[in-house]
Amino acid sequence: MKKIKQIINQSITFKQILQSGSVTLLYRILGLLLNFIITFIITKKYGEGVFGNYSLIFTLIQASTMIFSLGLPNAMINYLGIYKIDDCFSQFLLKKGLKIILIVSILPSLLYLILANFIAVDIFNNKNLISYILVVGITLPFFIIHEFFLNFFVATKKFKKYNIFMFVVPNFLFLSLLLFITISNDNQFYTILFYSLSVVFTGIIELFFVFKKHQKKQKHTLTSKEILQFSSPMMLSSLMLFLLNWTDIFMLGAMVSEKEVGIYNLAYRLASLAMLVIISLNIVLAPKISQLFKQNEIKELHSTIVKSTRLVILLTTPLVLGLIFFSEFILGLFGQNFIQGKTTLIIIALGVLINVSTGNVDQILNMTNHQKILQNITIFGFILNVILNYLLIPKYGIEGSAAASLVTNALFNLTCLYFIKRKLGFYTFV
Numbered sequence: 001m002k003k004i005k006q007i008i009n010q011s012i013t014f015k016q017i018l019q020s021g022s023v024t025l026l027y028r029i030l031g032l033l034l035n036f037i038i039t040f041i042i043t044k045k046y047g048e049g050v051f052g053n054y055s056l057i058f059t060l061i062q063a064s065t066m067i068f069s070l071g072l073p074n075a076m077i078n079y080l081g082i083y084k085i086d087d088c089f090s091q092f093l094l095k096k097g098l099k100i101i102l103i104v105s106i107l108p109s110l111l112y113l114i115l116a117n118f119i120a121v122d123i124f125n126n127k128n129l130i131s132y133i134l135v136v137g138i139t140l141p142f143f144i145i146h147e148f149f150l151n152f153f154v155a156t157k158k159f160k161k162y163n164i165f166m167f168v169v170p171n172f173l174f175l176s177l178l179l180f181i182t183i184s185n186d187n188q189f190y191t192i193l194f195y196s197l198s199v200v201f202t203g204i205i206e207l208f209f210v211f212k213k214h215q216k217k218q219k220h221t222l223t224s225k226e227i228l229q230f231s232s233p234m235m236l237s238s239l240m241l242f243l244l245n246w247t248d249i250f251m252l253g254a255m256v257s258e259k260e261v262g263i264y265n266l267a268y269r270l271a272s273l274a275m276l277v278i279i280s281l282n283i284v285l286a287p288k289i290s291q292l293f294k295q296n297e298i299k300e301l302h303s304t305i306v307k308s309t310r311l312v313i314l315l316t317t318p319l320v321l322g323l324i325f326f327s328e329f330i331l332g333l334f335g336q337n338f339i340q341g342k343t344t345l346i347i348i349a350l351g352v353l354i355n356v357s358t359g360n361v362d363q364i365l366n367m368t369n370h371q372k373i374l375q376n377i378t379i380f381g382f383i384l385n386v387i388l389n390y391l392l393i394p395k396y397g398i399e400g401s402a403a404a405s406l407v408t409n410a411l412f413n414l415t416c417l418y419f420i421k422r423k424l425g426f427y428t429f430v
Contacts, residue, residue, distance in 0.1 A: 024163055025280035031167025032273065034175055039269065041178050042191055043262070043334045050183075052253075052262030054191040056124070057132040059249045061196075064136070065143045066242045068108050070228060071235025072097045073151030074366060078230075078290050085156035085212055093222070094152055094210060100224055101148055105141035112137030124253050131189035139196040142203045146170075149206040154283055162283065165206055173198035233371040240378030241362055244385055244408055248401040251389045256397060259337070264398040266334055267341040271348035274319040275355065278312045282360045289367040302426040309359035309429045316356045323349045347402035351409045359428035361416035373419050381412040 042051045079093055112119070112133055120129035146165075153162035177194035243250075248268070252261050285308055292301040323330065327345045331338045365374040385408040392400030421427055 024159060024283050025277065027163035027167045028276060028280050031171050032276070034167075034171035036269075038171065038175055038178060039266065040334060041175075043266065043338070046183060046188065046191070048259045048262035048266075048335070048337055049257075050188045050191065050262075052258035052260070052265065053126070053128060053132060053188065054195075055265035056249060056253045056258075056261055057129065057136060057192045058195065059246045060133075061136055061140065061143055061192075063239070063242060063246065063250075064108055064112075064140055065147050066239045067235070068104055068140075069101060069144050069147050069235065070104060071231035071233070072101065072227070073148050074235075075227065075231035076148070076151050077155040077286055078367060079155070085153075085158055085210075087156075090152075090156055091212060093227075096222070096224065096227065097148060098145070100228070101144050102141065105144045109137050109140050112140065126253075126258060128188065132192045135189060135193050135196050139200055142196070142200045146199050146203040146206065149203065149210050152210055155287060157284075157287060159284060161209055165202055165209075169205065170195075170198040170202045173201055233375045236375045236379070240375070240382040244378065244381050244412060245405070247382065247385045247389060248405055251386070251393060252398060252401055255393050260398055263338055263341040264344055264401065266331070266338055267345040267398075267402070268348055270330060271323060271345055271352050274316050274323060274349060274352040276319070277315045278356045278360065281308055281312060282363055285360060286363045286367055289364060293368045298424065302424075305359060305364060305428050306426075306430065309357075312356050312359065313429070317353065320349050320353045341398065344398050344402045347399065347406055351402075351406040354406075354410050354413060357429070358413040358417050361413055361420060361428060364420055364424075364428065365416060368424060370419065370423055373423070374416070377412060377415050377419070380415075381408050384408050384411065 116133040183190045388404030
């Protein structure tokens with residue numbers, strides 16, 4: 001505790017980040033609590049098979065959102081690091097980006113509606129997924145808009161609004177639908193339908209909070225082409241980073257049973273609890289990194305990153321150890337069948353420990369105009385992850401997939417760390 005206080009008291013900038021990050025952490029804990037109640041209801045009432053299908057399509061939605069948002073959410077954070085939500089430039093970028101997203105989102109929606117049968121039967125060999133994919137086709141534009149709005153709140157430092165619309169509103173709506181409407185074997189796709197409806201309603205509410213009146217008139221010459229040229233490397237690196245973590249689910253969905261997918265996904269979600277601190281801190285750290293870099297305050301940038309990384313390590317290590325030593329008990333809470341994922345949970349938890357030990361390496365590269373380097377690292381990591389999963393899943397099942405993820409994440413983080421030292425002149429932890 002004394003060491004934590006020493007880290008906190010060393011920098012005014014870091015204190016400000018920590019204050020906002022602490023609030024985000026509390027909201028994220030609330031969101032996780034709601035999310036685990038949702039997971040508990042689905043696994044207990046409908047079994048690992050239904051949860052496996054839900055998890056697979058949930059991952060498909062996340063990947064599609066990442067691809068077709070075109071990197072604009074991350075670009076927004078970089079562009080607006082020093083602007084307020086009602087600034088003329090902020091509102092200009094909001095409208096410009098939203099127009100691009102609305103046009104682009106039509107394509108994936110049509111593809112999912114047309115190819116639902118092919119994706120479900122020919123790729124995943126599971127006809128039950130057809131209805132799930134049709135829901136995705138109808139609602140995907142709302143997921144993309146929701147993601148864009150959330151990052152706009154982060155970019156303009158409206159962290160309270162981000163927290164409410166990210167962690168509270170959609171989870172509360174989803175949970176309410178699950179509690180009051182019964183799901184049968186014939187309509188098991190209602191799990192993803194309820195989730196989608198919660199995001200649709202959240203996106204509609206967000207509309208009333210993102211658009212602001214602004215007095216100052218200013219002519220902006222930033223074109224859609226220029227925005228996309230800047231954001232596309234971020235899109236590719238974000239997508240590949242996402243796939244580094246979720247390739248396992250896609251490949252397991254095609255190579256093992258839906259029950260095994262459900263067990264793996266629960267283990268992954270539980271292990272992700274240990275990412276709580278670093279993710280919460282990153283929400284407020286990313287725009288600050290962008291701001292300090294643009295102001296050429298490299299010494300302050302280095303100091304802020306090191307303090308953040310050290311604090312994350314101190315707070316996360318006990319969580320990881322708890323997940324490892326009590327893995328069987330924790331998994332058993334969701335049903336006896338999930339205890340099969342004990343070794344998987346331990347392997348993924350070790351991977352999380354490696355992630356937090358190096359700090360927010362991906363965002364550091366993204367927010368310091370090194371997004372193309374991150375893009376190349378993530379492409380390499382993605383290819384490696386696919387190869388390792390392909391080799392290990394047939395022999396070792398979900399444990400092989402977890403091992404593939406562990407190796408890939410370790411190499412990814414160490415490579416990012418190398419380039420941070422090479423380009424910015426410092427490590428993230430010393």
